[in-house]
Amino acid sequence: MINDNKKKFKSLKKHVFEANLKIYKSNLAISTFGNVSGIERENNIFAIKPSGIDYKKLKPENMVLVSLDGEILENNLKPSSDTKTHIELYKAFPEIRGIVHTHSRYATVIAQSLFDLKCIGTTHADYFYGDIPCTKKISNKAISGKYEEEIGLLIAETFKERKIDYHYMKACLVASHGPFTWGLDLDEAVFTAIILEEIAKQYYLTKALNSEVKSIQKNLIKKHYFRKHGIDAYYGQN
Amino acid sequence: MINDNKKKFKSLKKHVFEANLKIYKSNLAISTFGNVSGIERENNIFAIKPSGIDYKKLKPENMVLVSLDGEILENNLKPSSDTKTHIELYKAFPEIRGIVHTHSRYATVIAQSLFDLKCIGTTHADYFYGDIPCTKKISNKAISGKYEEEIGLLIAETFKERKIDYHYMKACLVASHGPFTWGLDLDEAVFTAIILEEIAKQYYLTKALNSEVKSIQKNLIKKHYFRKHGIDAYYGQN
């Protein structure tokens, strides 16, 4: 199958490589932390960053192709140790085509504080339709079991329980750990990771100054989010 | 009219383009956030950034010419979604010639905290004659109505109610949203946006360390402001 689609997957790997690099250049990843994947939905095959390779040495051909069953379809390099989290998210959120995981500073700090990232301003509402959820703490059972899969399941469960639609909320904080973002395409997943960090920093600073700060009015969130998203959007040139 | 003044408006658009770029390069705008306009007061026609265009791709000829009635005088690109806020400010403050809107980090954080930016030091007093006001929260009625116009009206109302003179206070924080600055010319509006962010950061840090901090003495504000402004100014070379 891979052979039949050589060109397509070469292009996917290049795109995923560039997305990984963008995360690094945007200062969202230190050392080798963080990983980005992009999926070809026709065959449900995704490309992901290899594990523990220095960003400066990364090449497009290093991206690892993996199926949704976890099968590695090329055997040169091991994929990211978080690969199974990506798989669970691709399964749970069937319309997403890209996933980004970072330990970006402020999003991680809020995740470590075990707080939701509340929608306290219009900058937030422009891109996230409501509070960005932080999961519950991962259970000891999940840690001892299939840990990376469990993280994916924990995110999916959080969205289900709290009735959040992944189309309008493209980010989740994993408690004590860090953020995951996604998008209907790969570029959106990367863009969301970048905006998330700025939003997280603004939330952090506001909350530290005024611990009583509350989420803004629901219709102000709605106004700003749908100025930029959906069929009635009037922001931008389209 | 435009044809008669081709040269003049070409120059205005170039100036507004450069001002937008300066905001971006000064790290006051992330992504496509933020917009700058400049007005030709003879005809009350202003040039403004187009909506949602990446700063890196912006060109002088992309600036959109708009009349104070909201008429778009060239039809290649849509103007900033905040255009109507600019119109209301140009109407309310008839002597200003440039407006800057950003989501710069610390000014936004103070706006999200719903605090006035109090004048607690001489750096502030050098450029802003007193506390920088934060508006009330925007009403649900205004959100459902002509939202962008209402933001402009809210700023104008804040200045009227609190008897603040826009000649001496060239900035306002919109609650839960972010800052607007202006100037008697465009460069002053841009300069004010840059200084505001530093002042906001210094206020933020001081308030976080010493929550009891108070505005400085009125005559110290007066001393510093009029060292740099007005007919008795003795700062600078003029």
Place this chain on the structure above:
Amino acid sequence: MINDNKKKFKSLKKHVFEANLKIYKSNLAISTFGNVSGIERENNIFAIKPSGIDYKKLKPENMVLVSLDGEILENNLKPSSDTKTHIELYKAFPEIRGIVHTHSRYATVIAQSLFDLKCIGTTHADYFYGDIPCTKKISNKAISGKYEEEIGLLIAETFKERKIDYHYMKACLVASHGPFTWGLDLDEAVFTAIILEEIAKQYYLTKALNSEVKSIQKNLIKKHYFRKHGIDAYYGQN
């Protein structure tokens, strides 16, 4: 006199120019804030930055020569509006040869908080022998009077009243305003301004985390300060 010493003063102006630029490049001054002067003690003539000139446009020949009586010895440009503060400091501290005034962020924030910058770590003690004093608030009488002179007098008074020796403590925070530093030579004044800002940031962050933090033991301050200063110093290559 100037003519007799043309070469000497040309060299002084170049040195003062470079010192001003170093302050700017070290991010201690935004806009046109901040000023550096250096003095020739033989004739008690000093060179100082002109008022309100953009750092990017500054040239060595723009530095203004001034006597300790406040006489401007060349008449092309107006000296810094803070010139009279420098004069008072050169009079009060007769062995210093350079003065730096900035609105550097964290030192200013502590000055705005009206706090002394306590010696809470060895990094501080390496360069400042004890707590860095913050003056009292400047009086209304001083503001209405010879304001800039009064700031110099306020610093000198603070050192006298609190029995601080300007040879071992080369910095002072002016309440609600910002820092002044000095040195036995000009380079030391500049170096002290740079270190002060880092120390101020470390103090700020520590105090914000642990509001109970206390000054370190006196003999630890002594140990660190005199490792680097005085005849028993054993740091460095001399």
Place this chain on the structure above:
Amino acid sequence: MINDNKKKFKSLKKHVFEANLKIYKSNLAISTFGNVSGIERENNIFAIKPSGIDYKKLKPENMVLVSLDGEILENNLKPSSDTKTHIELYKAFPEIRGIVHTHSRYATVIAQSLFDLKCIGTTHADYFYGDIPCTKKISNKAISGKYEEEIGLLIAETFKERKIDYHYMKACLVASHGPFTWGLDLDEAVFTAIILEEIAKQYYLTKALNSEVKSIQKNLIKKHYFRKHGIDAYYGQN
């Protein structure tokens, strides 16, 4: 002995020089603060930064060779004033081959707060197996005595008393002073210093936002640490 091993020590000095420079370029050292050493365990001779030399002027040949008895084996430059701290650490932790001391901002701030750097997230657990200890305050007796040796002994004592294994915890905060890190090789010591500063910043910010934050579960620490370290590690390509 040196002559017999000229090549080996030339290579060690080059390596130590590069490590010192990396610390400086990673913004972990301001001015001349900070020092890195690397040891040749066969002869127990180490190379260390000379005292008080500007990083920009440092050259490989400036690194000073010192024996574990404190003997300087080349007599051009004085070694770092902290050399005796390095000696004590090399003695106490016989398998380490590199030591880094900095005054990096956030690690120093936590040391000045006299707090342990608690393990509150998985980013921390990826590299440090548990809370990073802060020593007790150094005693007046130690300050008056062989101060630099005493700092080394204080670190060793802290690890012994609290039963911490230096193989799994490669960092220590010295109270009121700053961090030391080490590694089984020199590059690991440098890497640990860089990661430590980011971890310290994330801890700082979290603690400032949520003062109640607690260390994460022991098995979550274990899971993350041993994903990356030890014989069962599955992170990376080996």
